[in-house]
Amino acid sequence: MLLTRLERFNRRHPWSHNDHYGPWVARRVAASGARHVLDVGCGTGNLVARLRHRATTVTGLEPDPATARVAAERFAGRSGITVERADFAARDRQRRWDAITLVAVLHHLPLEPTLRELRDSLTPGGRLVVVGCYRDDRSPRLLVDLPAVLANPVVGLLRHPACADAPPPHMTAPTAVASETLAEIRAAAGRELPGARIRRRLFWRYTLVYDAPPGRRD
Template sequence: MSDQLTQKIQQDFDRIALLQPVQWNHNNHYHSFLLKQLPPHCEKILDIGCGTGVFSRLLAQRADQVTAVDLSPKMIEVAQQQSQSYPNIDFQVADILQWQFPVEYFDAIASIATVHHLPLEVLLPKIQTALKPGGKFLILDLVKSEGIQDILSDAVAVPLHLTLQLLKNKRLRPTPEAIAVWQEHGSTDKYLTRSQAKQIYLKSLTGAKITKHLFWRYSVVWEKSLAAS
């Protein structure tokens, strides 16, 4: 990823951090699903692309220590302000590709709506190294639709999206400001199809479970072998 693109992504998320938060979105809809995938007890968890720390705070209720990393200084600033009652979260401003991953340190590593910005061929070996044997890697990310099955899934997702927007957020559409900021950010985004995701992850993470979800998301759940060293 070029320095210019990295800078643009950081600036985009500095702006996104200042948007009015919403109660429901396509990412937090799957928080409970991801939490169910965690090991029974976690000493240390890494949250990659933590944003304003919403999921980090949920992880902090399940672990002794959470390290939460984000490229955006403004995101981390907001996260720290909103997480003062969670002393077990260590928020850090960092480019995760330049971050020093410790060896066999984390019981779980999670990332929501972040890995489409990153070269997976660089990131995944770092993840494998940093997880303890038996540790879990959890991804939720955006997916590009392909084929008739995804078209049918999208047809179900659209009215459900509108219903939940109205019920949870009390409006059918985001604010004009939010629409403008997200459209600008999305102009450089590229997403994997389900087929591409399976090909990439299964090549590096043997036994990974890749699942397509409603609301244009896919998940990856992978457990590092206990025999790994």
Template sequence: MAASRWNHNIHYHPLVLAAVPPGSRTALDVGCGEGLLTEELRAVVPSVTGIDPHGPTLELARSRAGGAGVEYVQGDVLTHPFEPKSFDVVASIAALHHMDTATGLARMRDLLRPGGVLAVVGLPRNRWPHDVPYAVAGVVAHRWHRWRNGGSTHTSAPTVWPPPDTFAQVRTTAERLLPGVRLRRHVLFRYSLMWTKPGRG
């Protein structure tokens, strides 16, 4: 589905999909929006749940659903009654900045089974002038990818701008809550956060 579309979030879907551990049976897509990543996760995980609080966007996801193995839930991941340790994969793209960073990461951590993977792609707030090189590189990369992919696709999901936390602030919070977390800053105004929960499922 996403193969014919492109934007900054879709660009990083492969990063999330590559993080799915072998043998995963269940996945949760936090802030699933129109369900593009949810459907792609279903290609590698038998049972995928997408959750989003925005009803109109979620209805669009349901209308595009590709078949069995995908469930869409309208709700807030922080309060929805998922059982702890329910998922082998918890993924989220461009949703963490819609919630308090520490609260969101702690909740997603608790929903993971031991050995499960948390894969987050987020938006950092630029810190001026420190982040000028990232901003310039992002503009150049955006223009190149937009030309290469025939323009970017917007979604109907609500936006939050600017993001509340800088990359340094996200790193500090993540390292406190998720020992051994791996963070990387990416050129298209995004960062990735990957963490494997200790233990065995």
């Protein structure tokens, strides 16, 4: 009964768990000194808007046509920003980026092959920053997730005090349920991204930061 009421309240005061980590992602990218950044699954461009102040160029990939159109119109005429209606597989495979970001995207893609391709798409010394979703196999879940369960409606009320009839545009892109556990993600990263730092985070997310071996950036 309590969880049902909380879910109903959260729907009336929607806010993006992904955008919550936007400042954190932008700081990690800036700290790497990246000049050219790729944002995979950029949505309506909220993270792109943060990254554009910290890099020379930002390329956003978004496969959903309606969402990509919103992002493209948002940044039309902005120097250094490119939004492409494409998924990661359709990227320019001849190009390498100083930083690549994915927020709530990796679980849409085949995990291990994608990690390998992300690694190979970085320039020497480049940085991969991921905010991801995972399948929680812990039990009991409610006790472990209690801080997030309690904080979620508070943050929603503060960020979206007026009751909403529908989620905002940046929360309408297609979603998917994560299939890998955090242990499985750690294992795959250990094989493909040696030295990656992975942490479980609040609001049912994890973060991953990987730095490619150093070398000269062209």
